[in-house]
Amino acid sequence: MIRDTSSQDTAIVRPKGRRRLAIVTALVAAVALAAWSMPQARRLWGAGSSVSIERLGLDDVARGPFVRDIQAEGRVVAAFSPTLFAPQAGAVTLQVHAGDSVRKGQVLATIASPDLTAKLAQELATADTLQTDTLRAKVEAGEERAALQGARENAAIDVKAAETDLARQQKAYDAGAAAGMQVDHARDALEKARIALAHAEAGLHSKDDSLRFELQSKEQAHARQVLLVQDLQRQVGELAVKSPVDGQVGQLFVAERASVAKDAQLLTVIDLTQLEVQMQVAESFARDLAVGMPGEISGNGQTWKARVSGISPEVVQNQVAARLRFDGAMPEQLRQNQRLSVRVLLDQRPDVLSVRAGSFIDESGGQYAYVVRDGVAVKTPVRLGARSVDRVEIVSGLKAGDRVVVSGADNFHAEPTVALAH
Template sequence: MNSRFRDTSEQDRPLERPTRRRPLLLAGGAVAVGLLVLLGGGRLRQMLSADSAVSAARLSIATVDVAPLTRDVAGEGRVVAAQSPTLFAPGAGTVTLAVKAGDPVKRGQVLACVDSPELTNRLAQERSNVDALRADLARAEVEARQQTAALQSAYENARIDQQTAANDLARQTQAFEAGATARMQVERAQDALAKARLALDQARDLRGLKTDSLKLDVQAKQSALSRQQLLVTDLERQVAELQVRSPVDGQVGQLFIADRTNVARDARLLSVIDLSALEVQMQVAESFARELQPGMPGEINGNGQRWAGQVSSVSPEVVNGEVAARLRFAGAQPEQLRQNQRLSVRVLLDKRDKVLGVARGSFVDESGGSFAYVVRDGVAQKVPVKLGARSLERVEVISGLVAGDRVVISGAENFKGAERVLIAD
């Protein structure tokens, strides 16, 4: 019976006597915390005040300094002809080509002929009208001379009649004074003289009026002839232009029609490329294109060589967010260049020696240049800034930063807009 029941000897355990070691450990921990607070209170407060923490390995940090700022635009360009005129049909008709694509041509060389019967016939008709008007002018001049002679004769007769009447009056007056004639004869002579004077005045006035009228008629005929001659001259020019000539020395580029094709007026015929004047065309982003101006210096690289260039023109049209700009060679044109050859192009927009700035990074585009994160004592603080000129490598700082500030230039998107962020090592 007693063997079936166990005693409590296995459950009883001796208790250890309390020692003084634990209070000492607690006291030492309190001292350590106190020292930590005293020695690193600022750092601890920063850690506690930060909104979040980001590893420094995920960030790029640059220092604000004073250095030269060079703003430029670089890209790839292709060689194009400065002059590449397209020739059009001066009139409707059948075109006969005198050259082929790629043929070298000289200035003034006939490239194509347009057979335009309509224009040729019109020229012949207008020339015939010129002959008719010239005959009308000659006839008007002859008639003017005839009528002028008749008017002059009538005037001379009237003048003679007046002189005759004056002489008759003088004789009648002498006879009356001598008593050889009656007073009635004197009065008749006076009336005849008055009529002769009136006839002379009328003949003089009629001669002047008629002469002016004849001159106007002749001038009208001359004006009509001159107008017709101008029309013929213009038609002769148009007929001469039916022979399409090259405006420059160069090479035939592209033929837009086949030989013996009937075309309408102003139809495209062919293009000529002037290889003596080449330029380099590049595509520039719209944001930089606003600052491009003709005359800006540039640099052209290719074939292991470098040439000085100058912006010659900037297109006013934006296509797909880009603007076409052309550069001409500042010196002699290289001979080894070919049409559509690819070259590297760089255009200098601005260059200043001493500019407060920082390396360009994603923060410029992400923040729009309105704020930046400045790293001080391991904490990135968000501060408002104002940025100025920008190049591919640097950006100018106008306000908000000073030389020596360390700025997060990329990776700031990890901060998610926080005001203060702890930078963890």
């Protein structure tokens, strides 16, 4: 038989006073724990769900100055950058290269147009022919008028001679030296001479009108041909494409000696004396932009005052292009396509209730916001006003000092209350 150690065991009897103390201590701790956890329990029981506060973005509603502006990166562009086109079809000879500096009126390209040149020569010959016809008509009209004038003067002489003869015959008849028949004959001759004079004068006046109309028609035909020649000379002159401004050659659209159609693009000229800055604005802000709004352009360590000079009516990829013109003297050392910072001031008010803009605006459609009270986010109806790049105006529903969930509210799933866990 194996011996054990039972003979060595001794029963320990706990003192009754120590056991009672342990029970009292446990009861006190249980009561304290229940008292501490009751507010959290009430929040958890009343809230629909619980979300960690570390996943949220919070901001306090504050009252103060409110500035609505647009800030973006802009690109220097030429305010005037004309594109030159081919006035006629033909072969192009370029006189410049891309990047060359040019002066106003300088020939940049020439176009060879044999058809237009030949047509000008033909019309010039026609104009010379019409001019000769006009001069010949003037000479012929002078000759015909001279002949009619001579006939009229002869008729007038005949009238004078008939009057003299009638007077002589009348004296002879009165003296008894001539018969009455001779007097009657002389009187008839005078009447015939007067009729001939009247016809000669009428013919002269009628021929004058006819000659004048015929000469005027030839002169008008010649003048019309001269205008046609002048227009063709203008077109031939435009075959030498000239720069409309002082500036720099931009892009070339054709190669040397290439054959182009009429109105084909040849090249662009950049007017470097009139530069603007173009920026892209989100469509939501573009509706608030207006021509003449003040702005600032920054770059090269400097800041220049500017104003909005133009807004594109077209929306491209949810953006609208706007241009700013320097307010004052044009800065030096700016280059085409240079990047600059642009700021446009839309509105500025001194005392506005606002909160930091966040995703809660889009998530709620601007209808409500979650306000943090005693560790619980409470869904609160709000009405929002104007927006800037980083803040949004609070019209109603919130007061200064309210702590608002500005981002991460999508985790609440639009529940009325949500407990926030630390």
